[in-house]
Structures are given as C-alpha cells and as structure tokens.
Amino acid sequence: MSPNTITDAVAALMSRAREELTELVAFKSVADFAQFPRSESEGAASWIVGALRAEGFQDVAVLDTPDGTQSVYGYLPGPANAPTVLLYAHYDVQPPLDEAGWTTPPFELTERDGRWYGRGAADCKGGLVMHLLALRALKAAGEVPVNVKVIVEGSEEQGTGGLERYAEQHPELLRADTIVIGDAGNFRLGLPTVTTSLRGMALVRVQVDTLEGNLHSGQFGGAAPDALAALIRILDSLRAEDGSTAVDGLDGGGSWEGLQYPEDDFRRDASVREGVELTGSGTVSDRIWARPSVTVLGIDCPPVVGATPSVQAGARALVSLRVPPGTDASEAARLLTAHCEAHAPWGARVRCEKTGQGQAFRAGTDSPAYAAMARAMSEAYAGQEMQFAGHGGSIPLCNTLAGLYPEAEILLIGLSEPEARIHAVDESVSPDELRRLAIAEALFLRNYAV
Structure with missing residues (x-):
C-alpha cells in the first residue's frame, strides 16, 4: 500500500467529506438543553450511528452518559492479532455567540476564500470526518490494518464529564493499544503538529x-x-x-521548553488591536501552555x-x-x-x-505510536518534521483514558489551527488541512500495524 494510493483515495473522497460535514454542521448540537433543543444533539448522534454502520462497524450504540447526553460508539474489527486503535471526536459544539456577527449562517457550511465556515467545522465535527476519511482511504487502498474503536462524545464543550464517568463505569469499552484524539490542531496551518500537553x-x-x-x-x-x-x-x-x-x-511561574510561539505571530493569530499589550509575563508559550x-x-x-x-x-x-x-x-x-x-x-x-x-494532561512521546505518527506526518506534509506543542484548552477525557489504560499511547491531532477561530464567530476549517491530516492518520494506522 503506497502513500500515493492513500493520497489519491483521500483526494477522491473530499467532495463526499464536504457533503457530510455540511449535514453535520446543520445540527445545532449544543449540549446546553436549556437554550438548544435536545433533538438537535440526538439528531447528530443518530447521523453518526448511520455513518458508522455504513462503514461496517459492529456493536454500534448510542451511550446514555451520566450527564444526560449521548455519545456514540462503534467497533470495526481488523486482521487477527492486529493492535487496537481508539479514534475520538465530539459532535457537540459551542453556541454560535452573536449570530449576526457571522459572515454566513453558523449552522450552514459555506465555502469562502478557500475555507469551509460553520460552527463545529473544525471543533470537532471535522475531526469525525477526518477519521472517516482515513478509514475509507485505507479500505480503498486495501484494508484497515488495525482493529478500530470509535467514540464520538456529546458533551465535551460543556465539561460536564458524562463520557469520563461512563468510561469509568465500563472500563473495557474503550480499551485500546493507542488512542488518537482528533480534537487538537496544528500549531500553524500546514505545520504537522502533535499536541503533548493540555491545561x-x-x-x-x-x-x-x-x-x-x-x-x-x-x-x-x-x-x-x-x-x-x-x-x-x-x-x-x-x-x-x-x-x-x-x-x-x-x-x-511555569515555563515551556518546547516549540515557542513568537509574540508577533500570537498577536496576529489573536487579532490583538494595535497598541494593546499582551497580558502576563514570560514567553507566550509559557503563558498559554505552562501557566x-x-x-x-x-x-x-x-x-x-x-x-x-x-x-x-x-x-x-x-x-x-x-x-x-x-x-x-x-x-x-x-x-x-x-x-x-x-x-x-x-x-x-x-x-x-x-x-x-x-484535569490537565501531559503525553509521553517516546513510543512506537509517536514514531509511526512522525513518519506519517512527514509523508503527508511533504517531508516536514512533526512538531510537539502544548494547547491551552482542555480535553477532560484524556486523563480519564490515561488512568484507565496506563499502557496505551495517546496522540492528539486535529483541525483547530489558529486560523480556524474555534469557539469564536466565523469558525472554519481548511479543506487542505483536512485532506492532509486524513492522509496522515491513514498512513499512521498503516505504519502502526507493521
């Protein structure tokens, strides 16, 4: 199975990916049921159930989690004695904030200037589409060489801990050799990055x-x-x-020893107005990742x-x-x-x-899974070396999974690079980033199976 075969397969699937992301973004799946209808989240969960079953997943189920929301689980068996990889995303989204402030409607995926705009396009409905793209590309190129578990959460943005508690109550359900969390992002558009630290x-x-x-x-x-x-x-x-x-x-007083975030780049990414100072002391990386x-x-x-x-x-x-x-x-x-x-x-x-x-999270990076991802990202991003970065946000499930499965390797990748403007008005995803990360994930699964 050559990288070109996977690359071609992903390219051929991109129009379908846009159609599916359009359907997913249309669900107003904010897990704040005092303000948004529960039926919108339930509709998104049902959509995911159908997508997994169509891909041959077994044991597909809607999980009623203790916080009153739903997560979706499925299992795709691979070859005998193959390792098991858990792929994670979440379908719940942030509220649109000021809908009038959006250039185009927040729950209608809209293409503009080479990007796809809509709430959840990057965080994290696009992450689910990324997983589906990678798996379909592997099938088109031959087979999925690992056992795959998929879990798609329904309340990550609310921080209410439903899936964490469900996993603790059913510890075998999400057990895997490696876990790929599709809810992070490259440090810069086009720069392959694995997130190793979460506040x-x-x-x-x-x-x-x-x-x-x-x-x-x-x-x-x-x-x-x-x-x-x-x-x-x-x-x-x-x-x-x-x-x-x-x-x-x-x-x-913490400090960050890894990839640094130049202040001028941060000011541009954060759209800080001219003459307004940044807050805090130390490097930007210190302030947003280590303090x-x-x-x-x-x-x-x-x-x-x-x-x-x-x-x-x-x-x-x-x-x-x-x-x-x-x-x-x-x-x-x-x-x-x-x-x-x-x-x-x-x-x-x-x-x-x-x-x-x-809880905060820090990943270990000296493992076969990280080596396999480094090779995959280098191929998907034309020879660029994979970078390690922190992330100021939180993904509460990471520490739960690390505690339940201490031998599992956890990698965080995703579509939320700075231009995506997640949690803000005019959230968007780069289709080129989606394409390359889907290629990288497919190549990772192939590399990891060897």
Whole structure:
C-alpha cells in the first residue's frame, strides 16, 4: 500500500467529506438543553450511528452518559492479532455567540476564500470526518490494518464529564493499544503538529449578594453596598497589574521548553488591536501552555439598554480557570473559591459553585505510536518534521483514558489551527488541512500495524 494510493483515495473522497460535514454542521448540537433543543444533539448522534454502520462497524450504540447526553460508539474489527486503535471526536459544539456577527449562517457550511465556515467545522465535527476519511482511504487502498474503536462524545464543550464517568463505569469499552484524539490542531496551518500537553479547567459560578432588593441609586447610592461593584472588585483581584493570573495559593511561574510561539505571530493569530499589550509575563508559550489563566466568561447584570438607576442587590459571574499539567483541577477550583470569598469587599456574601472540571494532561512521546505518527506526518506534509506543542484548552477525557489504560499511547491531532477561530464567530476549517491530516492518520494506522 503506497502513500500515493492513500493520497489519491483521500483526494477522491473530499467532495463526499464536504457533503457530510455540511449535514453535520446543520445540527445545532449544543449540549446546553436549556437554550438548544435536545433533538438537535440526538439528531447528530443518530447521523453518526448511520455513518458508522455504513462503514461496517459492529456493536454500534448510542451511550446514555451520566450527564444526560449521548455519545456514540462503534467497533470495526481488523486482521487477527492486529493492535487496537481508539479514534475520538465530539459532535457537540459551542453556541454560535452573536449570530449576526457571522459572515454566513453558523449552522450552514459555506465555502469562502478557500475555507469551509460553520460552527463545529473544525471543533470537532471535522475531526469525525477526518477519521472517516482515513478509514475509507485505507479500505480503498486495501484494508484497515488495525482493529478500530470509535467514540464520538456529546458533551465535551460543556465539561460536564458524562463520557469520563461512563468510561469509568465500563472500563473495557474503550480499551485500546493507542488512542488518537482528533480534537487538537496544528500549531500553524500546514505545520504537522502533535499536541503533548493540555491545561486542565475548573468552571466556577460566583454569586455576590449585598441587599434584600435593588435600591434607587439617587436615594441610597454612596452608602448602600452595590453587589455588582463588589463582584467587579472580586474579579479584578484575580489578575495582577500586568494581567497575569493571581489566584491566592496557585503557582503561576511555569515555563515551556518546547516549540515557542513568537509574540508577533500570537498577536496576529489573536487579532490583538494595535497598541494593546499582551497580558502576563514570560514567553507566550509559557503563558498559554505552562501557566494558569483565569477568564471571566460571563456576568449576569442589567444590560446598558433599559438599565434603571438602581444599586444592584445581587450579581453573578461564570469564571474559567485553566491550569497546567501538575496542578489538580479540583484543588484549583478550591483555591479560586477561597480567593473570591477572601477578596469580597464590604462583607458582601459570596457563594461559589463548581459547574465543570477537567484535569490537565501531559503525553509521553517516546513510543512506537509517536514514531509511526512522525513518519506519517512527514509523508503527508511533504517531508516536514512533526512538531510537539502544548494547547491551552482542555480535553477532560484524556486523563480519564490515561488512568484507565496506563499502557496505551495517546496522540492528539486535529483541525483547530489558529486560523480556524474555534469557539469564536466565523469558525472554519481548511479543506487542505483536512485532506492532509486524513492522509496522515491513514498512513499512521498503516505504519502502526507493521
């Protein structure tokens, strides 16, 4: 089976891949059922069931996970005595945010300037399509030379831990020799990259209360304790003067020894406005891969339009805390809670609720699977050497799988390079990146089977 055979097979399958990604993106599969219909996620899961069965997968099943969402599993047997590879993706997506801010509708896959736009195109419905492309290319070129398990999660973006708990309750289901997580991305478009480090995450809802009810700001303002102002004080205390995270008791001095992220490149990738400084200290790689980062995701308070002259009795915020490998996410959530309580001004009452969590992850890279992936990526990317990079995001399942299957090798690849703008408006995927990564995954499975 030559690389050219696989390359040609993937190229021939790209139009079908676009059709399937169009169908998948159309599902508004946000696993927040208070705002998005459960039927959209169930429809996406059903679509995946059909796709796996059409490819000859056995034991295809919709798994009802403990957080009330669904994941999809399937098994494709390979030759006798072949190793087993688990392929992971997730079909749930982030909300579209400001739909009016999208150039084209978020749930309609649209081609523009050589990229395919739509929510989930890269993160991570495109990851599932990548897996399907690789498997179909191997079939077209001869056979799939390994046993394949596929698991497609339904609540990764919510961080509610449904699949992690299901895996712990059914430890044999996802057992594999190697696990390929298709939910990361190349460091730069066209630069083959394996992600070896993920920050963990703790989500905490902070509620501040000061009064029994809102008061007229003219009659009581100046003496009545404003809950919104108290919340702002608390949130401000989470960052030092230079913008670095400053949660009491949390180590913020880590360093990254691998691939470096030039500041000019980061400013361009992040669309930082001219004259605005980056936050924190150390290298950019230190800040986004090796140190904690706190982000205020949202605040419940009156909007400017329609606001009344009132002192607010209560206010709340949702705070995300990312932590590097070596820091326990549960401990980070405890420290964040203690910090918010300790920094409350004027005796304001503070209640903190942990709403989501995922542990950090660090992969070992000295293994046959990494060697097989390095050869595959070099072939798929015209001789370029595979790079190792970190990722500031979290994939909670990684640590669960590492704990359940300590002998398994875990590799993270995917379509979420910087231009993809995942979690933002106008998310997109490069079809050329999809093509090359599908080739790389197919070649990896061939190399790994030898």
